[in-house]
Amino acid sequence: xxxxxxxxxxxxxxxxxxxxxxxxxxxxxxxxxxxxxxxxxxxxxxxxxxxxxxxxxxxxxxxxxxxxxxxxxxxxxxxxxxxxxxxxxxxxxxxxxxxxxxxxxxxxxxxxxxxxxxxxxxxxxxxxxxxxxxxxxxxxxxxxxxxxxxxxxxxxxxxxxxxxxxxxxxxxxxxxxxxxxxxxxxxxxxxxxxxxxxxxxxxxxxxxxxxxxxxxxxxxxxxxxxxxxxxxxxxxxxxxxxxxxxxxxxxxxxxxxxxxxxxxxxxxxxxxxxxxxxxxxxxxxxxxxxxx
Numbered sequence: 023x024x025x026x027x028x029x030x031x032x033x034x035x036x037x038x039x040x041x042x043x044x045x046x047x048x049x050x051x052x053x054x055x056x057x058x059x060x061x062x063x064x065x066x067x068x069x070x071x072x073x074x075x076x077x078x079x080x081x082x083x084x085x086x087x088x089x090x091x092x093x094x095x096x097x098x099x100x101x102x103x104x105x106x107x108x109x110x111x112x113x114x115x116x117x118x119x120x121x122x123x124x125x126x127x128x129x130x131x132x133x134x135x136x137x138x139x140x141x142x143x144x145x146x147x148x149x150x151x152x153x154x155x156x157x158x159x160x161x162x163x164x165x166x167x168x169x170x171x172x173x174x175x176x177x178x179x180x181x182x183x184x185x186x187x188x189x190x191x192x193x194x195x196x197x198x199x200x201x202x203x204x205x206x207x208x209x210x211x212x213x214x215x216x217x218x219x220x221x222x223x224x225x226x227x228x229x230x231x232x233x234x235x236x237x238x239x240x241x242x243x244x245x246x247x248x249x250x251x252x253x254x255x256x257x258x259x260x261x262x263x264x265x266x267x268x269x270x271x272x273x274x275x276x277x278x279x280x281x282x283x284x285x286x287x288x289x290x291x292x293x294x295x296x297x298x299x300x301x302x303x304x305x306x307x308x309x310x311x312x313x314x
Contacts, residue, residue: 027051037159039155169202
């Protein structure tokens with residue numbers, strides 16, 4: 023595939039950043055890929071694994087002459103990072119992010135923007151419970167949606183970035199910030215919150231019961247532990263920065279949970295079966311959509 027950009031810079035070489043680097047090089051989407059990570063151990067792993075063409079000593083060095091700069095750090099760090107690198111980006115360069123919240127990202131990054139760069143927020147809907155450069159997977163984005171927020175960006179610039187996304191294996195989907203945060207609050211953030219809570223409940227059980235819960239874990243509980251093993255810093259920032267939408271969805275979930283409690287208490291099997299039938303259809307729809 024023909025290169026989409028001459029040089030891209032990836033700031034933050036965790037699971038997402040490392041996977042972008044691998045997928046970019048797999049498809050030949052850039053002539054040069056530069057990476058930077060503030061963690062010296064992570065930077066050493068990036069060098070050892072040869073994930074990029076060059077490991078920069080600083081974030082400022084990484085963005086020099088880059089056509090596309092990807093901020094793949096926790097959402098709570100995006101504002102400070104943008105403030106640091108934007109003055110050193112070349113005119114006409116595109117700046118994007120991979121954050122799981124979008125209103126907070128716009129709030130934190132916008133004050134540092136200049137007229138010389140193009141701000142195009144985005145979010146790949148892909149991931150695993152693993153973190154760090156060694157967790158990178160070159161096929162991570164294959165068949166996965168990648169949300170793009172066009173804002174007021176010229177269409178040719180958006181189209182070029184979407185071609186890059188397609189080259190990574192993803193399907194581009196455009197959204198508005200508020201809508202993105204509501205969708206992700208239900209499809210991603212709330213499930214993680216529930217998983218953390220359920221696993222936390224198991225941790226607080228008396229020792230023998232806890233041991234047997236771990237020992238006899240069925241697939242459902244194992245799935246929860248996988249989700250709850252995700253990067254704690256990243257998810258702390260997600261909940262703090264998408265609090266409004268998460269709390270709204272959490273309230274709806276609490277109301278639905280109360281409905282289930284009443285149905286179980288009063289032995290209303292018809293209500294339980296009706297709910298389980300409807301949720302089963304959702305599962306089938308997800309499979310049909312190719313999201314599993």
